[in-house]
Amino acid sequence: MQLPDLTTFLDxxxxxxxxxxxxxxxxxxxxTRRSAALAGVTPHTDAYAEWSRQGMxxxxxxxxxxxxxxxxxxxxxAPNMIEFAHYRERFLGWIAHGLAGxxxxxxxxxxxxxxxxxxxxxxxxxxxxxETLVAATPDRWEHTLWWxxxxxxxxxxxxxxxxxxxTRAEAIxxxxxxxxxxxxxxxxxxxxxxxxxxxxxxxxxxLQCYWIMRPGYRLDxxxxxxxxxxxxxxxxxxxxxxxSERYAxxxxxxxxxxxxxxxxxGQRMGPxxxxxxxxxxxxxx
Numbered sequence: 395m396q397l398p399d400l401t402t403f404l405d406x407x408x409x410x411x412x413x414x415x416x417x418x419x420x421x422x423x424x425x426t427r428r429s430a431a432l433a434g435v436t437p438h439t440d441a442y443a444e445w446s447r448q449g450m451x452x453x454x455x456x457x458x459x460x461x462x463x464x465x466x467x468x469x470x471x472a473p474n475m476i477e478f479a480h481y482r483e484r485f486l487g488w489i490a491h492g493l494a495g496x497x498x499x500x501x502x503x504x505x506x507x508x509x510x511x512x513x514x515x516x517x518x519x520x521x522x523x524x525e526t527l528v529a530a531t532p533d534r535w536e537h538t539l540w541w542x543x544x545x546x547x548x549x550x551x552x553x554x555x556x557x558x559x560x561t562r563a564e565a566i567x568x569x570x571x572x573x574x575x576x577x578x579x580x581x582x583x584x585x586x587x588x589x590x591x592x593x594x595x596x597x598x599x600x601l602q603c604y605w606i607m608r609p610g611y612r613l614d615x616x617x618x619x620x621x622x623x624x625x626x627x628x629x630x631x632x633x634x635x636x637x638s639e640r641y642a643x644x645x646x647x648x649x650x651x652x653x654x655x656x657x658x659x660g661q662r663m664g665p666x667x668x669x670x671x672x673x674x675x676x677x678x679x
Contacts, residue, residue: 397627404619411619412461414626417575420466420601422582422592423453428666429610447492449611451501456618458507458537464574469493470517470543471591486519493541494523499530508535512570512594513543513553540570542594550590566596577601579625583609585667586658602629607668 427437435445457465478485502509508531514524559565576599586605604621660667
């Protein structure tokens, strides 16, 4: 299959790129403390909280500006409730202020976003923030930012099992209050792992996954466009030539299929994990 030219795609108008984007994407913006360290911002301070909030706005602007209509992002995951147990009130206060404080509401209003917190019923400190966001819903919107909170490892499944639904569509409506297109893209950071703190199980469709190595909110437009190009074109390999045509000339695939490379095997650099570079497969025609 002849793919569209990548260079042209990277320079295309946003509207053209947006037409190829998924309706729903899930993102994990972990690594914010590493990103803050690179920016000279001390984690666990008020300055860090505001720096993180501004980074979030820019990140979501980028995603929504490229055609994604629903973005699901984790605000609290189960390990947070253990890591920050000794100053739970301060931690959750930061979260509530960052997601639904006065400045956050003004930022959402300027952008015309609808914002929701899913799972706040399980965390009393966030219930007021969730209600505030519902009350601040604009009259008209095109994009929804869904923050998820997961206070325990079992919370995602508890929510699904307690929905009282017989189908996935019914369960989605019970948990989120509406029909939501299933997610077909996941953008995360660091080690390739899948946990339901980050990925709401009900929303998983044929999920194309990307793990970037830049921490926190450092995804930029060229990198996002590379991801969208891969999503729209490079990964669509199952259609086109017939089975006999696909396997007529195995020589051009032999090098790739004989490699020892494993996508997901990494290396330690200091205290952190990074992927082992994937070798270029030899063309053994």
